Amino acid sequence: xxxxITFLDYFKMLMPQxxxxxxxxxxxxxxxxxxxxxxxxxxALGRLSKLKILKAITGTYILILRGTPLLLQIIFIFFGLxxxxxxxxxxxxxxxxxTLNYGAYFAEIFRAxxxxxxxxxxxxxxxxxxxxxxxxxxxxxPQALKRVLPPVGNEVVTLIKDTALVxxxxxxxxxxxxxxxxxxxxxxxxxxxxxGIYLLLTYFLTKFMTGFETKYDYYQ
Amino acid sequence: MTMKNxxxxxxxxxxxxxxxxxxxxxSTKGNNAAAPAAESxxxxxxxxxxxxxxxxxxxxxxxxxxIVGFDVDIAKAIGEKLEKEIQFQPINWxxxxxxLNAGNIDLIWNGYTITDERKEKVSFSVPYLDNKQVIVTLxxxxxxxxxxxxxxxxxxxxxxxxxxxxEKDSALYQSFDGGKAITFEDNNQALMDLEAGRLDAVVADExxxxxxxxxxxQEKFTVLDENFGDEQYGVGIRKDDSRxxxxxxxxxxxxxxxxxxxxxxxxxxxxxxxx
Numbered sequence: 001x002x003x004x005i006t007f008l009d010y011f012k013m014l015m016p017q018x019x020x021x022x023x024x025x026x027x028x029x030x031x032x033x034x035x036x037x038x039x040x041x042x043x044a045l046g047r048l049s050k051l052k053i054l055k056a057i058t059g060t061y062i063l064i065l066r067g068t069p070l071l072l073q074i075i076f077i078f079f080g081l082x083x084x085x086x087x088x089x090x091x092x093x094x095x096x097x098x099t100l101n102y103g104a105y106f107a108e109i110f111r112a113x114x115x116x117x118x119x120x121x122x123x124x125x126x127x128x129x130x131x132x133x134x135x136x137x138x139x140x141x142p143q144a145l146k147r148v149l150p151p152v153g154n155e156v157v158t159l160i161k162d163t164a165l166v167x168x169x170x171x172x173x174x175x176x177x178x179x180x181x182x183x184x185x186x187x188x189x190x191x192x193x194x195x196g197i198y199l200l201l202t203y204f205l206t207k208f209m210t211g212f213e214t215k216y217d218y219y220q
Numbered sequence: 221m222t223m224k225n226x227x228x229x230x231x232x233x234x235x236x237x238x239x240x241x242x243x244x245x246x247s248t249k250g251n252n253a254a255a256p257a258a259e260s261x262x263x264x265x266x267x268x269x270x271x272x273x274x275x276x277x278x279x280x281x282x283x284x285x286x287i288v289g290f291d292v293d294i295a296k297a298i299g300e301k302l303e304k305e306i307q308f309q310p311i312n313w314x315x316x317x318x319x320l321n322a323g324n325i326d327l328i329w330n331g332y333t334i335t336d337e338r339k340e341k342v343s344f345s346v347p348y349l350d351n352k353q354v355i356v357t358l359x360x361x362x363x364x365x366x367x368x369x370x371x372x373x374x375x376x377x378x379x380x381x382x383x384x385x386x387e388k389d390s391a392l393y394q395s396f397d398g399g400k401a402i403t404f405e406d407n408n409q410a411l412m413d414l415e416a417g418r419l420d421a422v423v424a425d426e427x428x429x430x431x432x433x434x435x436x437x438q439e440k441f442t443v444l445d446e447n448f449g450d451e452q453y454g455v456g457i458r459k460d461d462s463r464x465x466x467x468x469x470x471x472x473x474x475x476x477x478x479x480x481x482x483x484x485x486x487x488x489x490x491x492x493x494x495x
Contacts, residue, residue, distance in 0.1 A: 017285040079318050090324075170311040170319075172273070180281050183274040183408045186435040 007189070014181055014190055018197065021177030028095060028163045028173070033156065035099040040106025041141075047111050058107070065104035071165050073097045078169050094166040102159060109151045113144035146216045153209035157202050174198070261326045261457065261464040266305045269295050270325030272313040274406045277431050277488055278331035278453075279308070290488040291329050294348070297480050301471045314379045317341045320458060328456030331425060333381035335451070343459050346469045347452030348481075348495055352426040353385040355444040356433070358414060363421055366446040370395035372420035375410035378403035382423045385448040408432065415440070423448055427489075452495070 046058030065073070078093040088096060117140050125135040164175040172180070178194035261267065271279035271291065279289040287308045299306035311319045316332075319325045320342060333351065334344050357363045363372065366389075374396050376382040386393045386401055393400065402419065404410040411432055413419045422429075426447075433441050457464050475481050482492045 013283050017281070020285060075315075079315070079322055082322050168312045168315065170270075170309060170315075172310060177285075179406070180273055183406055184276050184280050184282075186408060186411070186432055188412075 010189060011193060014193060017177045017181065018174070018193065021172055021174040022197065024091075024166070024171055025160070025163050025174040028091070028098065028166060029160050031095050032098045032102055032159060032163075035095075036102035037106055037152075039099065039103035041110050043103055043107035044110035044114060047107060048114060062104045062107055065101050066108075070098065070101050070162060071168060073101055074165060074168055090166075090169045090171055094169055094171060098159075098162065098165075102155065105155055106152070109148050109155065110144065112151075113148035114140060116147055117143050149209065149213045149216065153206070153213075156209065157205055160201055160205065161198065260461050262461075262467050264304070264326065266307060267299065267327060268307045268309050268325045269327045269329045270309050270311040270316060270319050271328075271330035272316075272406075273310040274408070275313075275330050275428065278427070279329070290484065291331065293484045293487070294475070294481065295327070295329055297475055297484065298468070298471050301474060302467065313377070316379075316456070320456060326458070331428065331453055332456050333425070333451050334454040335381055335384050337384060338456070341459065342456040343461060343465050344454035345457060345465060346472060346495075347454050348472065349427070349453040349493060350495065351451050351453055353382050353423055353448035353451065354426045354429055355421050355423050355447060356411075356414070356429055356441050357421045357444065358417075359440055359442050361420065361442065363444070365444065366392065366448075369421060371397055373397045373402060373418065375402045375404060375413055375419040375422045376424060377407045377410060378405060380407075380424070381451060382425065382448070385451065386423055389448065411436065 043058045043061060046054045047062070049055055049058075074094055074097040077097040078088065078090070081088065081093075121139055121143070122135060125139050130139065164173055166173050167176045167179075174194055174197060178190045181190035182188060269292075271287070271289075273279060273281050273287055275289075277289055278291040279287060282288045287310075292308065295306050295308075298304075309319075309325050311325060313330075316325075316328050317338070320328055328342065331349075331351070332338075334347060338344075355363075355366065355369070363369060369392060374386070376386065380403075383401055383403060397420075401423070402410075402413075404413070407422075407424050407428055410419065410422045410424065414422045415436070426443075429443070433443070455468065457468065472481075476494065481494045485492045485494045
């Protein structure tokens with residue numbers, strides 16, 4: 001009982017810091033999603049394009065961004081770009097790096113989704129006299145989007161945990177807040193609390209994604 | 221043809237997209253962040269102190285999440301003396317010199333040990349505190365002297381002066397289990413590993429170690445009489461900024477003179493240990 005009271009007191013004491021860390025984590029998480037999903041679609045289109053040059057550029061982009069550690073990319077963007085005159089503050093630098101990185105992963109997911117749509121769909125659209133633009137945005141892409149929801153959900157859940165990498169720029173995100181408290185009080189307790197919060201976040205995200213999938217699960 | 225148009229539009233959009241993202245990033249840049257460093261830090265009205273906010277009791281976050289500590293109090297006192305606004309920026313300790321040279325921070329001030337390697341990258345203020353790299357083991361350990369560390373698993377904080385101090389004793393260092401020390405992101409992790417029995421000893425700053433040992437229970441640990449050498453803490457200033465170093469040292473001397481340092485030291489350590 002005493003232990004429980006100590007724990008609750010500790011929890012209460014830690015809460016304001018946890019919330020400030022949570023805000024940083026959620027900020028990076030949501031802004032990254034907003035920017036990287038459209039970026040992923042664009043890169044996927046480049047990969048699928050008939051133009052060789054576009055194919056090569058986007059292919060290289062994906063190779064580099066998927067082929068190097070995200071942590072390294074964050075370091076390069078924050079510490080490396082100033083050498084060529086582009087200086088970003090901590091949060092924008094983190095956001096920029098994570099967005100570029102996730103854009104590459106989303107691109108491959110969307111490419112798979114678009115490729116999975118049957119050729120007959122294009123032919124049907126052509127017969128109906130739809131323009132290539134309408135064919136893509138009204139026929140192909142919506143169906144592709146539905147199909148890729150599970151792997152997108154996978155990336156989304158990974159993203160919430162990858163945001164913790166911003167510690168390298170000195171940003172006090174959720175995990176860092178836990179580490180600060182663990183260092184100050186020489187106990188693992190704050191890390192247990194932080195783990196619980198990540199779990200809760202993932203739980204709600206999973207729920208949300210499942211709901212999304214169910215909602216768009218017509219025709220099947 | 222129309223497909224081509226579509227593609228052209230997409231390229232334009234994506235270029236614009238990345239451009240907008242980049243510009244948005246630039247425009248939110250803080251005033252102090254990485255502005256091309258002024259000729260001398262002394263000419264700036266705001267000084268950004270870079271610190272690892274995991275480093276109790278020198279600079280860390282208290283229970284309310286405020287940055288506090290011995291170094292933090294001195295930094296504030298110096299700022300008052302020289303009429304500078306002092307801001308504190310948490311950084312990752314592995315990146316401290318990169319942060320300083322990129323102009324993201326103006327001072328490295330967080331139990332920053334003066335070493336020869338670091339002198340090549342930064343300029344140091346006068347030393348303000350004596351420190352030792354001490355060896356700590358579990359109370360029941362059979363390690364009684366430095367020489368007993370041969371073949372043992374020894375831990376320390378990554379990029380810390382503890383590692384440099386051990387490396388200087390290269391024969392002993394190479395005799396450790398694995399031929400080198402096992403390094404951790406922070407000292408607390410190293411001490412937890414020691415408690416778990418996977419490490420035989422941890423080498424760290426005496427000042428910091430005393431803080432942890434008090435928290436974790438003094439009876440659990442032994443601090444050996446032998447150590448990896450005396451050293452001193454100083455404040456890291458951008459290299460060759462001699463005007464800044466002079467002004468800083470003068471302000472420090474005044475604070476020593478008027479008793480401000482004594483008061484701060486007594487608040488954190490119970491006695492005056494400043495130099």
